[in-house]
Amino acid sequence: MTDAQIVDVFLKAERIQKAGTIDETVTSFSACIQAFGYRACLITRLPGPNTGHWQTHILANRWPNEWFERYSSAGHYRHDPCVARCRQTVDPFLWRDIDVVALNGPAEVVMGEAAEFGLRQGICIPLHAPLLPPITVTAAGDVVDTSPIAQQSMHVLARSALSAIMRIVGRPALEPESGLSRRETEILQWTATGKTAWEISMILSISQHTVLTHLKNTKQKLAAANVVHAVVEGLRRHEIEL
Template sequence: EHILANGWPEDWYQHYLARGHYRFDPCVARCRRASDPFLWSDIPRRDLDNRARTVMDEAIEFGLRQGVCVPVHAPFSPPLVVSASGKTRDLEPGAADVIGLLARHALQSVGRLRSEMRCFKKPVLSQREQEILCWVACGKTAWEISRNMGSRGCAMFHVHIVDRSNRSAYSTYVEQLFRLRHEIYVGERGWSDLERADGREIDAFDTDDAVYLLGLDSEKGVVAGSRLVPSLKPHLLSDVFPQLAPHGVPRAGRIFEWTRIFVVPGLRCPGQPCLAAGIIYCGIVEFCLKTKVSKLSVVCEPYWFDRLARLGWRPQRLGPPILHHGEPIVGLVLDMSPAALARTRQVYAIDRQAGILPVEAVPADRASPANVFDLLSVPHQITILRSRDGEHVLICDGPHSLRLDVVSGSLLKGPVQLAYCLSGFSGVDAKVATLRRFLALERLGRLPSTLFSANRKANRWSMILQAHDGLQAGASQREIATALFGKERVDADWEAGYLRTRIQRLVRSADKMIRGGGYRMLLQ
């Protein structure tokens, strides 16, 4: 996804990708602010950090001693670079300019070829993706889909607790865990201090005292994980970074240290909360509550403070941050509580099924027509999925929807009377909110916006799909803008460029969602 076309020696190309050198390549960094071609040797080594020097030194080891980089800056595109290299350090005068001209032509050709390939490649849904879409159409959440489909992927896994008592039974998975950690922390993040020749990331704290939380998929094995270490035993904060806690490292029987959380790339969700990570977070809190662990300590980057605060983990700094390999790190202590678990489930939508209203349907009593509900009288789109556990009914008026689960009886056999299945205190608020919306629908014939929280992305998704429909129908960008914003506004603002740019962004987003498979993010 980072390299459009490759002509490097295969061994260097594979090494470059495996080590994640594109993140630290000084040539790439310079191209973001340069416009003219430059030689690799034009970059002063004194200005490079250790990781950037490693990229340049390893390129020489693979026989690439000199090169020319050609920055390319195009409208509505991230910075691009074409790099030509070889074994010699000397170039004839003016050669860089000629290489720059050829490079730009080559990049344009690659762009045309990729565009043509996208045009001929029709998106095809696998049988499993079609099954997921059926559940989505019924209004099922990702958490419910994971249960219905039996943990077969898309963040559909179970969290297993592995400690000294059962580690022998999980030895294969623990070995996979170490190799995945090496791929992620060394290969992706570039933590070269952790590199090992055997491809396993194991440190001094992977002892019998460590507790591993493994996200296990029935087909792929380990897809997510984390580690907890008792604070009374040697751990990262006490033995490596005690300076992060100038007032003393917190140590007690009910305090564990939390490290090494990861999710495999295929389950990550760029730009939105990652369900797989949320499942691991919930597993961590649930383990702590079950084992009477009241606090966790953690060594992390400062940005984790706000992230964990949003989860309700109430982070507290143990001291000021320090620099480690040029990057700031900080020590935190976190509260493990039922409130933290509830908030984490809310953030990652693991408890959205709480808003589904279970009902029982019985034949209508003709003597009391005021209490009769007829599905055919609802003036909105209705989707019904029948399964072994009853009927799942989704009523949608466009931006808003509500879900009913018919646990007995049927809405498909004519008018019925409904009995609402509400009990207890936990989670009942969300069901009551759904009941209020359903009653409003029955009285008003619509779902009032005042009974729903605002979804900031829904309007944009709608415009993206409208822009795509307009393109498919042969409309121009201005015609699409007129349909979305009105002729008066387009006539007034089109020449200024703002609306034109906005339509172009919508068109690109539509292409990414429809052709590039971005729709899959909606399934996670």
């Protein structure tokens, strides 16, 4: 990811974080993800599959009205393969990653009908916040950018949106105090300039294994899913600068 791309994600995350209401948050988030082809999104807690009123767990809804009504009236929630996978993983995944061959009849109907409503491609980003049940951010569109950079950016923006919503409703935020050490900050700073772990090891006269260990610790402290996310979080918290 180039410096320009990192700055772009950082500015979008900042814009989302500055929202004052949930509606402003999801409006900002929706506007940001349109650049990747996503035109609909839903942020919701994940109650059990047999929950009668799962809609009461929704935090923000920007699904097309017609699709939301169809999804709800047909009882698709309890058969949604994306929901099932979100309960089993903390890793983001694309809808296309779901094994279509393994889908049962009702699950296949859910995905097929979503496509009929213009939601052919999507991404799910399972998130976890302290003292809360699992939450997922789902975004979809007709044709979306599924490149690694787009996926990393979506994860950063999704976490920013949920963090803003948690702040607004007065629940625990996603981000702990980072407490980065001097060496961790130094390595993250070099990473932000595009240096590889090997290049950083040569610059700092330390082993590549040590660099990777520091980056692993940095990601944990910043609650980052990947190195790009760690760089964006480091910039947002003024731990580093470009």
